[in-house]
Amino acid sequence: MRRAAAFLALLLCLYWTGAQGESGGLAGNDVTQIEIQSEILGVKSTSDQTNITPDIWAELKELRDMAIEHSVELRNSKSKMEKLEQENTAIQTRLTASESKNAVLESKMTDSENVVKELQSENTELESKINASENVVKELQRENTESRYFQYTPFQASLGFHNGPQHLNIPRMNASENEVEELKRQIADRPKVAFSLGLTDSGTIGPFNTDTTLKFSKVFTNFGQAYSPTTGLFTAPVRGAYYFSFTLLDGRSNTWRDVFLYHNDKRVLWSQNYSANGYESVSNSLVVQLEKGDVFYLVLYAGDSVFDDTNDRTTFNGFLLFPL
Incomplete structure (x- = not known):
């Protein structure tokens, strides 16, 4: 760009020199000044102006081509940026949808875990009842063995026992045993x-x-x-x-x-x-x-x-x- 400006300034000087020649020529100092300016610009003065003009146009054409090339690159860059923004928007949309689905799935998992905990609690309660029934049967069997020799305790009396083996509450003990056996059968029969x-x-x-x-x-x-x-x-x-x-x-x-x-x-x-x-x-x-x-x-x-x-x-x- 600087070279083009220098050529243009030189052309103007040459044009002005030609005009002075037509009107009667230049003074010695003026010629010297033009030669000094030509040396500063790095261009040798010549009386043939037509040799410089094509170089100036070539420079201008090169600058124009560079400007067109940069314009095309800018348009391509803008198109790529718009495409990337569209892809980014699509990915963000899919991520948002995925987050919503994950929230729903987490809710379902929480509900499933609650159901499992409730079933585990029921199973624990059932096992507790079985253990309690087994303890009652063992206690009744022990008391039945000792009833021939000892008086019944308040606990035994509360279960319907009376002093003397002839009054032993056999039907109640059999019912407890049957209940325990039924619970065991249910557990054993469960697939x-x-x-x-x-x-x-x-x-x-x-x-x-x-x-x-x-x-x-x-x-x-x-x-x-x-x-x-x-x-x-x-x-x-x-x-x-x-x-x-x-x-x-x-x-x-x-x-x-x-x-x-x-x-x-x-x-x-x-x-x-x-x-x-x-x-x-x-x-x-x-x-x-x-x-x-x-x-x-x-x-x-x-x-x-x-x-x-x-x-x-x-x-x-x-x-x-x-x-x-």
Whole structure:
């Protein structure tokens, strides 16, 4: 740019010199001054002005081309920025939706945990009643043995015993024994159904072109043999309330991971999350009522993958809470 300005100034000086020549010439001092200016500008004066003009236009054309090139680059940069902003907005929208779904799933998990705690409390209460009944029977048996030789205590009298073995309250003792036996029979007859599984030791599974039923091949426990590692299906042996939970790990980065829980042919749960750094898990659980013969299983979404190894990073668990 400075060279162009220098050339333009020189051209003006030459033009002014030509004009002075036509009007009668220049003084000696004026010629010297022009030569000094030419040396300062780094350009040799010449009487042929046409040799300088093309250089000036070439410089101007080069400047114009540079200006056009910068303009095109600025437009391309602006277009890229707009595209990145659109992608960022889309990602933020999906993250917001994922956070909402996670909040709903956390609420469901809390409800399931409350149900499990309530059932555990009922089971504890039932065991307490059984223990109390057993203690009563033992006490009655002991008192029956000692009744032939000792007077009955106030406790024995409150249970209906009277002095003398001929007045022993046998029907009441038999009723307590029958109650204990009935409770024991109920516990013994309750189906024993529970399983805990790992997926594989082979590393990454998938992605697949279609939704795929996950077959957990590592069986830690499978009481009742209700889960089939061959088909990946859990088949309910009795009508009842069942609890299920799972955890799936994926090693990919900048991708979504999705997994479904199916009851027969109906999807009952869809869990997903987005991973920016890879090796993140998605987990969930629920309590569901199943009829005898119903099937329950996990399905991996098409295009997704899952990871497991000897550390058992991907698991599937379930058990019968109580029959109905």
